[in-house]
Amino acid sequence: MRRLRKYALPVGAFLVVAVTAALDFFDPATSGIFPPCPLQYLTGWYCPGCGSLRALHQLLHGNLLAAWELNPLTIVLLPFLAYGVASYVVFKVRGQYLPRLFLPALWIRALCGLIILFGIARNIPVYPFELLAPGGALHP
Amino acid sequence: MFCTQCGANNADSAIICVQCGRNLGTGPPLSAPSTTLSQMPGASVPNYLVFAIIVTVLCCLPAGIPAIIYAAQVNGKLQAGDIAGAQSASKNAKMWCWIALGAGVAVCLFYGLLIGAKVMSHMHR
DSSP: HHHHHHHHHHHHHHHEEEEEEHHSSOTTTOOOOOOOOOOHHHHHHOOOOTTHHHHHOOOOOOOOHHHHHHHHHOOHEEEEHHHEEEHHHHHHSSSOOOOOOOOOOOHHHHHHHHEEEEEHHHHOSTGGGGGGGGGGGGOO | BBBBTEEEEOOTTTTTTTOOOOBBBOOOOOSOOOOOOTTTTGGGGOHHHHHHHHHHHOOOOOHHHHHHHHHHHHHHHHTTTHHHHHHHHHHHHHHHHHHHHHHHHHHHHHHHHHHHHHHHHHHHO
């Protein structure tokens, strides 16, 4: 386990770079190299993360609006997630975390509720909820 | 007890303020307010929240939801001064993160195999 841990950072970094490059080059909306969401494949429902890969592809190409329309939740959470990942990398490399935010438990529970509600709302095919579906705002 | 930094009312056993995160225990004096948690004893209990959100939103898997709930529990227990409880919730958060990630990787591998099988059957034709 110890030995494996030594490779976690380089392997993780390689995977992140490889997936980012693949996301930049292939559009998940048209390319078949990315697996479909199993939930959507089986049930036809959108989950809270539906459209996030396509949104990241658009973001890598500078299309913030298109990314927002595919998955607004991902775009809102992205700075927080990026900071968390950066903090983790800095900790691994320099042994010290970046200044850490302490989120009260209530906030995290609210965030969890928001993610679940977002997942439910974007499946409601009625205005204005349909705007939350992937690409929804493109076809009001 | 009241927080010396923001005045919020906390449980007497709390080690950090529920509102601003200030160390309420044997922390540094007022002249050196600490807004970071890295020096505090409870700060070493990771809640894996970022990992949990990534597996929930980017892998879109329901297994990420218990991970987020356990992440909330870690911070809740820290706020109440229950370090042992926070550590146990932290273990559960970590476990659910890896379950979600494992399931996501399994789906990707399965999909890769399907594509591989498709390509092979085309080549044999």
